Amino acid sequence: xxxxxxxxxxxxxxxIFTVESLNSKSIIFQDKNDCWxxxxxxxxxxxxxxxxxxxxRIPIYKGEGDTLEEDDLYKSLxxxxxxxxxxxxxxxxxxxxxxxDLLKEILLFYKDSILKNRDILHAESIDSDGNTAELTxxxxxxxxxxxxxxxxxxxNLLDRTSNDVxxxxxxxxxxxxxxxxxxxxxx
Numbered sequence: 001x002x003x004x005x006x007x008x009x010x011x012x013x014x015x016i017f018t019v020e021s022l023n024s025k026s027i028i029f030q031d032k033n034d035c036w037x038x039x040x041x042x043x044x045x046x047x048x049x050x051x052x053x054x055x056x057r058i059p060i061y062k063g064e065g066d067t068l069e070e071d072d073l074y075k076s077l078x079x080x081x082x083x084x085x086x087x088x089x090x091x092x093x094x095x096x097x098x099x100x101d102l103l104k105e106i107l108l109f110y111k112d113s114i115l116k117n118r119d120i121l122h123a124e125s126i127d128s129d130g131n132t133a134e135l136t137x138x139x140x141x142x143x144x145x146x147x148x149x150x151x152x153x154x155x156n157l158l159d160r161t162s163n164d165v166x167x168x169x170x171x172x173x174x175x176x177x178x179x180x181x182x183x184x185x186x187x
Contacts, residue, residue: 027065028073028086033176035090040068043087047185054185056144058087059113061106061179087183090176098172103152103165106179110148114139114181121165128157133168139183146183153178 028038041063046055048071057067073086093102107120115137123135124147133155139146154171 027068027076031090033090035176035178036086036088038063038068038073038086039065041065042067043070043073044068045070045183054143056141056146056183056185057113058181058183059110061089061091061109085180085182087181088178089180090178092174092176093172098170099152099155099175099177100168100170100172102177103150103168103170106150106177107165110137114141114148123163123165126157126163126165126168128155128160128168130156133157133170135165135168139181143185144183145186146181149180149182151178 027040028036031037038060040060042060043058044055044067045058047053070086074082077086091102091106093099097105107115111118111120118137120137124138125134125136127134131154133150133152135150135152137148139148152168152170153175154173156169157167158169159167
């Protein structure tokens, strides 16, 4: 009888540990492309000395889960990542979409938040080296200033005098579209 009680206790302990392991999902990790994946719908960043005055909510494309503080993300990482920007992402096209469709989808997602009141078809700047295009959109809200920058490998700008996103020729390969969000505060 005594060994049965011990077995039951061990079994319950094992079940609790297993359920806890299945439910604990990392809030941030790097994928195979060395891009951050954040399991939150948005991240709050700001100045710790005046958080009410200097804070900004960054929506996470394809993010799910609760809103997180940027400090909580850094606390959950290995020390070697603590000086890196965590707002570096990449997106891969699905089977039925082109990379151009993917770029439009990301821009439309951010049109509802950090790019509101902006013409998302016209970037602040577009540059290309003939193989990779870089698009930059300025962000300005309250005291927050920043940029949403895209790097699109295997793409080219057809008209170097234009900042029109529609003038990009994006090859429909399996390469990801990389994008970063950087925010600072004007004091």
